[in-house]
Amino acid sequence: MSSAVIDKSKNYINHEKGLWSWLTTLDHKRIGILYMITVMAFFLIGGIFAMLIRTELFTAGKTIVDAAQYNQLMTFHGAIMVFMVIIPGIPAFLGNFFLPLQLGAKDVAFPRVNLMSWYCLIVGAAISFFSLFYHGADTGWTFYTPYSIKTDNGTILLVLGAFVMGFSSILTGLNFIATTHRLRAPGMGFFEMPLFVWGLYSTAIIQVIATPVLAITLLLLAAEKTMGIGFFDPALGGDPVLFQHFFWFYSHPAVYIMILPAMGIISELITTYSRKVIFGYKAIAFSSVGIAAVSFFVWGHHMFVSGQSEVAGVIFSFLTMLVGVPTAIKTFNWVATMYKGSIQFQSPMLYAMGFLFLFTIGGVTGVMLATMAADVHFHDTYFVVAHFHYVMVGGTLMAIMGGIYHWFPKMFGKMYSELGAQLSFAFIFVGFNVTFFPQFILGAQGMPRRYFDYLPAFEPLNQISSVGSWTIGVGFLIGLWVIIHGLLRGEKAPDNPWGAKTLEWQTTSPPPHENFYDQPKVTGGPYEYR
Template sequence: MATAAHSGKNYLNEKSGLWSWLTSLDHKRIGIMYMISVMIFFAIGGTFAMLLRWELFGAGPTIMNAHQYNQTMTFHGAIMVFMVIIPGIPAFLGNFILPLHLGAKDVAFPRVNLMSWYCLMVGSAIAFWSLFYHGSDTGWTFYTPYSVTTQNGTIWLVFGAFIIGFSSILTGLNFIVTTHKLRAPGMSFWRMPLFVWALYSTALLQVLATPVLAITLLLLAMERLLGIGVFDPNLGGDPVLFQHFFWFYSHPAVYIMILPAMGVVSEIITAFSHKTIFGYKAIALSSVGIAAVSFFVWGHHMFVSGQSEIAGIIFSFITMLVGVPTAIKCFNWVATLYRGSVRFDSPLLFALGFLFLFTIGGVTGIILATVGIDVHFHDTYFVVAHFHYVMVGGTLMAIMGGIYYWFPKMFGKLVNEFWARLSFVFIFIGFNVTFFPQFVLGAMGMPRRYFDYLPEYEPLNRISSFGAWTIGVGFLIGLGVIIHGLLRGKPAGPNPWGAKTLEWTTASPPPHENFLVQPVVTAGPYEYR
């Protein structure tokens, strides 16, 4: 075994051929497969986003009619949520990094891990299959009764989301068991890197919440096929119950998207300030805290749905509590940067971008959590801006930062730092130009989900569309940076950033079983100074 490293064998070149990838049980290869598929889905969902902004460039129909707009919007949302952001960090970065962080050879159930990737592929194929049945125009939320009555391929999209749900569950299951059972000797819970804590909390959500989505979508399909009357008020059902069930999953799902992003940011900030993270336990526990609170707040999506006012007030109050653990994290990150030896490389730029954008997204979330204000803002562009600040400004920034941070580990090569920073500049500026005007538009009362708007909203929408295209350019530059790094990148060495977590102690790219010698942990993860 020991000769493997000296002969230059690693997980990338130990076997070759497409088939060896498609049947690989190596968590690193599966992680890379997730990376490629998520990037393709992101390109598709992103193209839809560009088309949406093109349509909204001017008042009146521009490039599509209302029906096409609804379908484009639905697919943009469904692809980005189910196929990009939810698998984005856990299944791609998490798959690659979690066992390395724990000092393990693989995840607990490698076959299940491969199966979860195939679930994503099959589920996505089924979801796209709906395009042959005139697509779907319900929005990614599939609200009843419209989703039951609309005559198109909604059922396929629902079925696809159902299968993708299994992918998410299986990933979560694997991570929970891996974290509990496969830690290296000496790796106590309080010595785990914060990314592991974040992934662990995410996995709890994936396992506890996703099954409820499964049964909800199953009931929705039955409602469409058999008219079972669980959600249809004409048959004695209650459409608000669908929203309860749906958001019981989908609110925790929002934290499935953001928690691992926070983990990535924790890693990057401590590595690039070259300083022990401030408040390790507070950050670790606030991850679990966010995960726990997320199950009690789903009703804030439903303030104007016909839900009772008492329930609304209770949900509103509990929602405010989410701000506490989130703020704990933000303050600790800032405190880590304070008096650190900060290196402004591209990963840290994205982490700082995260901090800035996520704070705006989070604080506007508190505004929306207030029942009285939400009645005004509900279903306006204020909400659109809010969740894009959290999901794009938060999660996608973290994914980009994570890619640049772990790229040397994944492929053993360095990216071109100048172009990587340039991609950040385009994405960051473009992002703010796109979505900040949408806060204003929302406050002015522009409703979301419509393909047209009143003429007075036109100037801000123009700005927003220009911003969207700037983001598009930024991501294209990012893609170029990754491809250039793969082809022409300089050799990285095991630890280009001088970081302290376990993955940097092995070769880049790592050998098949990650570590040639089983690491033994004797200290915490961030022993800088």
């Protein structure tokens, strides 16, 4: 294309105008932005529920809500954060925006399917929220039988919502697999792909294989609840532990749907802000696929005390510990990448280092929980709550925030306030540890999870935890201000403000409608710093 006819003021944001053009867009970048707005709105709602939960737990006994309302708050906090925030958070938002750009493609393989996936999320979320107003489910986000069969019908709607949202996840995964296989730029083999793409690709495999099992499980639950067909009720010839088998066959790999793309982001951030080629590229890439594969073998560690047989428990305990191997490979490679690097402590790097610190704690406590004898004590206590928040929030959310700041200039063509972003990080990081570290102690002391009330002896640590949660809230509000301020008042961003090497930084900020003015050709690896 001749440079004389290129109008570089045109980009994907001003390519078309009007709300309708956004709601019917087939541009992966615009769909990514739709996901961003949606996920941020859900995060705000789920976050408010979290604040209400922690405020209720500030004192023993009733503080602001009663026990039934607490159960609904806890259920919706979990369901929103898992199904509407963390699962779509990285693949559907950042993945949609950057997978084709990093591959040097014009779009994803199936743009219409991509838009449909967003509508699946919206419809599923609408059904779920309707259940809150109709008759809020109170089963917890895991919908465990037999309680979920006996409780009110709001559960059916929430289950149906999760079912529909599952299709969003499947369609996104399908699209990413096809895109990665078919639309790489000339010269880009699998080992020239950025590690974020490897993370998304591994995630997509899990999304496509595991999510249908959740859909089927939820349908079985609905069939039993509405038609009395016996799958999980012993009185009807069913088995309640079978529900847990089916549920966790999806929902444990789902943890890796949350963390694998986060690990991809961390790989991008650490190599970029250390100004150094990534250490052990192939080891990190293969460990992503390894984690995806092993993630399917470990679901039974959720059921050590649920009536599962000891033989199955021993098998799952061993297999669960295997996940630590590829995860540790990644962590050591990230640390080795930083070694002798020219580390720049910009906000994305702060989040990456926060990830390393928090995710390591989450991972090590995961190994403790994988040990059957220890799990008998820790199971269903606040130790588990602290563990999975260190993994999901300390891991995934840190990566999302780091990724947002890293790619903000590319997405919107604006810079953000670095000072504000660092201040936000400080509040979130400190607040997070103040919130969740005391919960390890509470759990070890025996405080059960999901309870509305607790013994007076647990009150001081609960109060510290609640103050921490408000600190996190302040941190995210500052982060929201940083993003809005950057959008409205931010300085114009250069095409490559961080000096990064992957393809998305070779196009303009923000990118044009078709991503690149000329088809990029790949002649080397993605991280050739020095």
